[in-house]
Amino acid sequence: xxxxxxxxxxxxxxLRLSKHVAIKNMGDITKGEMAIxxxxxxxxxxxxxxxxxxxxxxxxxxxxxxLNALEKKGYAERKPDPQDKRRVLVHITDAGRKVTxxxxxxxxxxxxxxxxxxxxEDTIALQRIFRKLVEHEETxxx
Numbered sequence: 001x002x003x004x005x006x007x008x009x010x011x012x013x014x015l016r017l018s019k020h021v022a023i024k025n026m027g028d029i030t031k032g033e034m035a036i037x038x039x040x041x042x043x044x045x046x047x048x049x050x051x052x053x054x055x056x057x058x059x060x061x062x063x064x065x066x067l068n069a070l071e072k073k074g075y076a077e078r079k080p081d082p083q084d085k086r087r088v089l090v091h092i093t094d095a096g097r098k099v100t101x102x103x104x105x106x107x108x109x110x111x112x113x114x115x116x117x118x119x120x121e122d123t124i125a126l127q128r129i130f131r132k133l134v135e136h137e138e139t140x141x142x
Contacts, residue, residue, distance in 0.1 A: 017114070028073070032058045032066045034103060037075060040092035041100040047090055075099060 029037070035056040040047060043055070049067065053060040067090060070076035075096030081087035092100070115123045 029075075029099065029103065030066070030069070032056065032062065033070055033073075033075070034100075036063075036066060036070065036090075037092060037096050037100045038104075040076065040090065041097055041104075045092050048087060049090065052090060070096070 035058065036052050039052060039055055044051070047055075049063045050060065052058070052067075053063045058066060067076060067078065071078065073095075075093055077091050077093055078088045079091060081089050115126075118126065
């Protein structure tokens with residue numbers, strides 16, 4: 001099997017789907033802002049700017065601008081770390097949680113509509129495949 005050719009095919013199709021599903025109806029939130037809000041909401045509220053840069057793949061020079069935009073919109077706030085006043089932690093606000101939950105639900109609905117095309121058997125297979133990739137993600141040599 002030509003894994004590189006298969007990877008190219010899968011990669012291009014994922015790009016096409018992501019443009020349709022994830023970006024549609026984002027409203028006033030950019031992809032970078034949504035990535036940060038998602039991380040704060042679902043993974044680790046109270047993250048540093050460096051941590052956010054690493055997990056979202058947004059360069060550190062851009063993180064400050066994204067955080068400024070999120071603060072201006074009332075979705076996030078920066079506070080000094082109570083343990084170390086030299087560090088600043090980013091927290092999601094209640095408004096940020098609401099918008100993140102809403103965008104998450106919209107995304108789930110879009111994916112559910114897409115899965116109807118696959119049917120039950122292929123949807124179960126796709127879930128199994130994604131689970132397997134996620135379980136072995138750390139063993140993949142990037």
